[in-house]
Amino acid sequence: MADEILIKPDLKFVQRIMAAGGQDAKKCYQCDTCCVVCNLTPENHPFPRKEMLQAQWGLKEVIKSPDIWLCHQCSDCTVHCPRGAKPGEVLGVLRQMCIENYAIPPQLARMVGDLRFLPLLIAFPVLLLLAALKVTGRLAIPEGTIVFSKMFPWWMVDIIFMGAAAFAVAVLAQGVMRYWRDINTSPWAVKLQGSVLANLIPVLQDILLHNRFKKCETTYARSLNHLLVVFGFITLGLVTAWAFVREWVFHWPGPYPFFSPFKMLALLGTALLIYGIYQIIVARQANADKAGFGTYFDWQLIYIVAAVGITGAGSWLFRLLGIASLAYPVYFLHLTSVFILFFFAPYTKLAHLVYRTVAMLYARMSGRGF
Ligand code: SF4
Ligand code: SF4
Structure with missing residues (x-):
């Protein structure tokens, strides 16, 4: 039997994303339009859809992902998102949390x-x-x-x-x-x-x-x-x-x-x-x-x-x-x-x-x- 993969959602992490300006993250329904319109995302494992999912589910490892820094917050995805989930803003919040995570104290x-x-x-x-x-x-x-x-x-x-x-x-x-x-x-x-x-x-x-x-x-x-x-x-x-x-x-x-x-x-x-x-x-x-x-x-x-x-x-x-x-x-x-x-x-x-x-x-x- 394959190893069990455990997903550990952190609700406080989700609340912090929403409080810091990513309050629309939960509106995302994973249509992938954002990845299609983004001119900066690579072809393999594109962003920002996967980061939106990780943010919604409270998977805080996302703040360690280099992909969040490949985004320049140009907002092309935010403009085209059919749900108004503002992926550009959400990635901005994840970058803020990355900075907080690695700064001391x-x-x-x-x-x-x-x-x-x-x-x-x-x-x-x-x-x-x-x-x-x-x-x-x-x-x-x-x-x-x-x-x-x-x-x-x-x-x-x-x-x-x-x-x-x-x-x-x-x-x-x-x-x-x-x-x-x-x-x-x-x-x-x-x-x-x-x-x-x-x-x-x-x-x-x-x-x-x-x-x-x-x-x-x-x-x-x-x-x-x-x-x-x-x-x-x-x-x-x-x-x-x-x-x-x-x-x-x-x-x-x-x-x-x-x-x-x-x-x-x-x-x-x-x-x-x-x-x-x-x-x-x-x-x-x-x-x-x-x-x-x-x-x-x-x-x-x-x-x-x-x-x-x-x-x-x-x-x-x-x-x-x-x-x-x-x-x-x-x-x-x-x-x-x-x-x-x-x-x-x-x-x-x-x-x-x-x-x-x-x-x-x-x-x-x-x-x-x-
Ligand atoms: S953020 Fe918007 S465009 Fe991107 S997957 Fe979610 S709903 Fe679709
Ligand atoms: S805001 Fe970031 S993820 Fe969205 S289209 Fe621009 S570079 Fe891509």
Whole structure:
């Protein structure tokens, strides 16, 4: 007699999916239309129908499936689903639960993804930065020319933000290693082909150019807007890296001259970030009826990125105008939002950067069709 296969439904898992934004998952009657219309799904074992079934039945192993990360939430399936089960949204919730599952501590991930804890999320960096100013005797608007390092010297910014970045990298690294181990030991695991490095390069190329993302139809513009935000971040990352080298290697003091190429690059990066995120907000609202409005988890990252861009541009503008009473407080808010972006990255949707990369790498090495 063949081995008995036990299915262990977890009702709490189903309730959590529904509470997190996948409340329509139970409407699915397995017609498979979603797999037919999805331009990103592989031919063998396509998604998202099977994930809808697993979500309905409370089979929580689904959050360890790499397939949930091959979906870019373009909503083509949601538009065509005859039952209004919103499979695109349900897969988004499963990805959120995957991030929560691999983050440590998972309780912090749950809190970060819960609107009720938003005040705490903001209070933590605010109190930390205020404490740093208080301890170093800088808790006042500095006199004279506006120079942000009078309030937050570089060494203080570096200590706080390198600490936040190191924390995020450590949490993400352990999460991704556990995820990689799980997908390679799961019931659907297959023997991988080729070296990690040789496969990682085309995967990163695909991600950088959004080749798969661009195949979406319903929300095609989202891939372009997302690309603007990504290149905004890359540009600002390069400027920040140069600022770090400038300070620690060359010991060049003071802010950049106004027409410095790096200042221009920083402005370009900020402009891309703000324009891209603005377009994402507009497109999400315009498509809300057919594609779904998105969950708090989706919107949280959008607003964090918007806060980083707007406060960055605002502090620069108020400094140019010489309004110290606004420039310093807005700069404080800028540092607060950057801290939230970095420190909480393993718990917010930003973690999709690494989990999706790992899942795409696995899919490529396991012959899932790209
Ligand atoms: S999610 Fe909708 S389209 Fe997909 S199988 Fe279920 S009912 Fe059909
Ligand atoms: S949201 Fe788009 S990519 Fe994701 S399963 Fe649906 S059709 Fe496919």
